[in-house]
Amino acid sequence: MMFGLAALAIVISAVMVLYRGIKGPRVYDRLLAINSMGTKTVILIALIGYIYERPHFLDIALVYALINFIGTIAFLKYRETGRLD
Amino acid sequence: MINVIEIIYLFILVVCSVAAVRMKDLLSATVVLGAYSLIMAIIWMDLNAVDVAFTEASVGAGITTVLIIAALSRTKRGESVPDVGEQRRTRKARRFKKFVLFIVTLCTFGVLVYGTMDLPDFGDPDAPARHHVADRYIEKAHEEVNVENFVTAVLASYRGYDTLGETTVIFTAGLAIMVLLRREKS
Missing domain, CATH: 1.20.120.1200 (NADH-ubiquinone/plastoquinone oxidoreductase chain 6, subunit NuoJ)
Incomplete structure (x- = not known):
């Protein structure tokens, strides 16, 4: 129940972040929104693991945190230099 | 919840x-x-x-x-974005095109929903997909392949040629992307 409430709170905050991601006047607002969406994904996966009583989902959440930044890095490199190579 | x-x-x-x-x-x-x-x-x-x-x-x-x-x-x-005059000329054609696309999408949606009607229920243990070859994999995979994980045994041994083909496809796609995105040295 506790984990369910926490997951509900995280999902509602994900909806609020999504508003900024879609409305955001500049592309940087969108990028920041999607980045925090990734962080919420990590927490949600951990919480889902506890809701379904499979706490080893926590490892998967850790790996998610590791691959979360790839898109952001590529995006920033494109904005800085105009190309990726 | x-x-x-x-x-x-x-x-x-x-x-x-x-x-x-x-x-x-x-x-x-x-x-x-x-x-x-x-x-x-x-x-x-x-x-x-x-x-x-x-x-x-x-x-x-x-x-x-x-x-x-x-x-x-x-x-x-x-x-x-096309300029205003061209927009006015193409608006009618575009509306017709959108209408046709909407009808096609609706038909496809209907056919897909019709196709799901006689599927077994979600998570049904008696579904045919769970009894065709899965039983044999679960019973024999450990002694035949000597790998702890069934999924690994199926992917790397029982369907080894399939996996080899998939790897070839992905390798070819990677090569094609490298060729397309390559920057000429000048």
Whole structure:
């Protein structure tokens, strides 16, 4: 129940972040929104693991945190230099 | 509780995809598609398909974003908008085209829904997909292949040639992308 409430709170905050991601006047607002969406994904996966009583989902959440930044890095490199190579 | 959360995920998914289609700035659309992949990964996780969720997060949110940005760096960032006179001339044709596309999409949707009607229930243990060859894999995989994980045994041994073909396809696709995105040394 506790984990369910926490997951509900995280999902509602994900909806609020999504508003900024879609409305955001500049592309940087969108990028920041999607980045925090990734962080919420990590927490949600951990919480889902506890809701379904499979706490080893926590490892998967850790790996998610590791691959979360790839898109952001590529995006920033494109904005800085105009190309990726 | 978990049902409410699932409904909110699916709502976010629909909003993300509609927003990505409607955006004129292609870079923003790419970023929103990244969010779509993250939510999709949570849904796979929720369905207990952990390896699929992994693939979705690394390929959908990671590699696809990088590849689309690489393609954008070789093309233009915005969609081209035709000038006013041309817009007025093509408006009628475009409305007709949209109508035809709507009808086609509706028909496809109907056929797909019709196709799901006689499928077994979600998670049904007596579904044919769970008894065709799965029983043999579960009973014999350990002594025949001597690998602890069934999924690994199926992918790497029972369907080894299939996996080899898939690897060839992915290798060819990687080569093609490298050739397309290569920068000429001048």
